[in-house]
Amino acid sequence: xxxxSSDSAWSLVFGCWAIAGASTLGALFFSxxxxxxxxxxxxxxxxxxxxxxLILPLGLxxxxxxxxxxxxxxxxxxxxxxxxxxxxxxxxIPEGLRPCSQGVPCSVAQIQWLGFVNIPLLSFIAxxxxxxxxxxxxxxxxx
Amino acid sequence: MSRKSKRNQPTxxxxxxxxPEAPPASRVNRIGVFVxxxxxxxxxxxxxxxxxxxxxxxxxxxxxxxxxxxxxxDQSPSFGDPDAKVHIVEFxxxxxxxxxxxxxxxxxxxxxxxGKIRLSLRHVTFHKGSEHAVRVLEAAxxxxxYLPTLEALYASQDQWAVNHEVRADLVWNALGRVGLDLERxxxxxxxxxxxxxxxxxxxxxxxxxxxxTPEFFxxxxxxxxxxxxxxxxxxxxxxxxxxx
Numbered sequence: 001x002x003x004x005s006s007d008s009a010w011s012l013v014f015g016c017w018a019i020a021g022a023s024t025l026g027a028l029f030f031s032x033x034x035x036x037x038x039x040x041x042x043x044x045x046x047x048x049x050x051x052x053x054l055i056l057p058l059g060l061x062x063x064x065x066x067x068x069x070x071x072x073x074x075x076x077x078x079x080x081x082x083x084x085x086x087x088x089x090x091x092x093i094p095e096g097l098r099p100c101s102q103g104v105p106c107s108v109a110q111i112q113w114l115g116f117v118n119i120p121l122l123s124f125i126a127x128x129x130x131x132x133x134x135x136x137x138x139x140x141x142x143x
Numbered sequence: 144m145s146r147k148s149k150r151n152q153p154t155x156x157x158x159x160x161x162x163p164e165a166p167p168a169s170r171v172n173r174i175g176v177f178v179x180x181x182x183x184x185x186x187x188x189x190x191x192x193x194x195x196x197x198x199x200x201x202x203x204x205x206x207x208x209x210x211x212x213x214x215x216x217d218q219s220p221s222f223g224d225p226d227a228k229v230h231i232v233e234f235x236x237x238x239x240x241x242x243x244x245x246x247x248x249x250x251x252x253x254x255x256x257x258g259k260i261r262l263s264l265r266h267v268t269f270h271k272g273s274e275h276a277v278r279v280l281e282a283a284x285x286x287x288x289y290l291p292t293l294e295a296l297y298a299s300q301d302q303w304a305v306n307h308e309v310r311a312d313l314v315w316n317a318l319g320r321v322g323l324d325l326e327r328x329x330x331x332x333x334x335x336x337x338x339x340x341x342x343x344x345x346x347x348x349x350x351x352x353x354x355x356t357p358e359f360f361x362x363x364x365x366x367x368x369x370x371x372x373x374x375x376x377x378x379x380x381x382x383x384x385x386x387x
Contacts (some may be wrong), residue, residue, distance in 0.1 A: 010173065014173075014176065014177065014180075017177075018180050018184070021180070021181065021184045022184055025184055025185070025187075025188040028188075029188060029191060029192065029195075033191070033192045033195055033196065034195065057177065060173065060177060061173070061174065061177070
């Protein structure tokens with residue numbers, strides 16, 4: 001029973017790492033390959049996303065449940081920023097609160113797929129799933 | 144807890160003979176899964192990057208091929224033998240640092256191949272206030288001093304282009320040694336014909352998909368990738384074709 005729960009916790013953290021890796025490469029694809037300039041909020045989300053690519057594997061080999069404790073703060077703050085930006089893009093936050101009036105505006109979606117999928121939304125989904133996985137792993141994993 | 148303590152104490156006699164170094168099967172699988180996922184992610188990134196770059200280069204080429212008339216403009220300042228078979232069209236912003244860095248190399252290319260290269264310069268104003276510098280350049284052309292003015296502006300660029308913004312008042316300080324009739328220059332630089340030419344340059348830049356400076360076209364071909372070496376090799380290629 002214990003073996004089983006540890007295995008599933010490992011898979012959850014691994015899944016979290018895979019999302020972090022895909023998100024990191026995706027962000028780099030947008031900025032380095034497509035040459036879309038990242039707005040300020042994107043940089044803040046990167047600050048909380050990129051380190052997870054390195055931190056999470058350290059807890060995977062060998063499995064160390066403590067890694068969840070170190071990764072969650074990053075994932076939570078990143079989630080909060082991405083949530084803020086989604087509200088900004090949706091126009092639910094008034095313009096006066098917009099933190100980036102210079103450079104690339106964070107409230108303008110540079111990419112629209114299917115009419116509603118934009119980069120901030122992708123970031124929000126990624127952070128949401130990562131937080132969910134980490135919370136479930138924290139419940140299941142050996143303490 | 145119990146699992147961990149078992150692993151840490153393999154000393155009990157009946158467990159020792161089993162090779163302790165071999166990791167348990169699940170560990171091997173985990174490493175395999177992890178490395179496999181990492182490889183898949185990186186390959187997907189590299190593949191998408193190659194695909195995207197290739198497609199972009201191709202679409203850039205079709206855009207340029209469709210808009211060849213936008214390249215040629217007899218109103219633009221042009222240098223070198225008019226009958227030269229290699230024609231470089233450069234879109235530049237006088238306030239752009241990379242343009243300033245490229246210019247001596249373009250000049251060297253022309254000096255090394257006398258009579259074989261013609262250079263046409265097109266102005267784009269991507270920096271804030273760049274139109275002030277362009278107006279000065281166009282007015283200096285009226286006095287036959289375009290190139291010395293451009294070189295004087297490039298040489299003192301850091302003094303009149305502050306934080307990517309052109310300070311109109313400081314541009315004039317850079318012109319002291321060029322030997323221009325400054326009074327006439329001031330009058331000419333506000334001319335409506337210059338505004339018209341600037342608009343034409345910007346419209347052509349848009350038609351050709353020029354979003355960054357400097358942008359070079361050699362005999363109508365864009366650089367495959369931005370870079371000095373790419374420019375030099377493209378020019379050499381065209382020279383070989385035109386002057387075998």
